[in-house]
Amino acid sequence: DIQMTQSPSSLSASVGDRVTITCRASQGISNNLAWYQQKPGKVPKLLIYAASTLQSGVPSRFSGSGSGTDFTLTISSLQPEDVATYYCQKYNRAPWTFGQGTKVEIK
Amino acid sequence: QVQLQQSGPGLVKPSQTLSLTCVISGDSVSSNSAAWNWIRQSPSRGLEWLGRTYYRSKWYNDYAVSVRSRITINPDTSKNQFSLQLNSVTPEDTAVYYCARDVGTVTPFEYWGQGTLVTVSS
Numbered sequence: 001d002i003q004m005t006q007s008p009s010s011l012s013a014s015v016g017d018r019v020t021i022t023c024r025a026s027q028g029i030s031n032n033l034a035w036y037q038q039k040p041g042k043v044p045k046l047l048i049y050a051a052s053t054l055q056s057g058v059p060s061r062f063s064g065s066g067s068g069t070d071f072t073l074t075i076s077s078l079q080p081e082d083v084a085t086y087y088c089q090k091y092n093r094a095p096w097t098f099g100q101g102t103k104v105e106i107k
Numbered sequence: 108q109v110q111l112q113q114s115g116p117g118l119v120k121p122s123q124t125l126s127l128t129c130v131i132s133g134d135s136v137s138s139n140s141a142a143w144n145w146i147r148q149s150p151s152r153g154l155e156w157l158g159r160t161y162y163r164s165k166w167y168n169d170y171a172v173s174v175r176s177r178i179t180i181n182p183d184t185s186k187n188q189f190s191l192q193l194n195s196v197t198p199e200d201t202a203v204y205y206c207a208r209d210v211g212t213v214t215p216f217e218y219w220g221q222g223t224l225v226t227v228s229s
Binding site: 001032034043044046049055087089091092093094095096097098099100101 | 144153154155156159169171172205209213214215216217219220221222
């Protein structure tokens, strides 16, 4: 099975900072990569699919890039409401697998 | 707007069967483009996809290797819902369980159920 590895596992940044999260696949997955945001006690919310396509209603400060094995999620200007854990997920074929998550906090 | 509403017990005894149901509104379990999934989340295992059922002229299932010997996902077309059964549970099966929909051959999970915390304990 393809493994998804995220880094860092957690980060703390100031409001307005640029934040970057990395996700690496153990094999190439083309652009079949999604990013989810999960706030405490809530359901994961789809932010980005096809590696770089913003889901409807998601603020434009979120962006994604990458293809093959290396992907990034960027928050261009961190806001207090962005405090959450972020997960990548590959969906090229079963089994669908997730990264272990990156917890984002405000400094 | 697709909505998924989960139901089922929050406490299951070890060695027994975990059973959950996901009722679909705004779509059909028999859709020729959707797939209906179960995913769980625990601190030790993170987010773990368990399996799915989908209809493409006939019914298909895919299951994760980790639970393949213990899992059954069934559609119920009369009630527009699908279910999860996980047999012979242990405390390691304690998790929040989610149902979720994906559409097409290669798509992520856009719609999720509200989640059900299932604790395996005597």
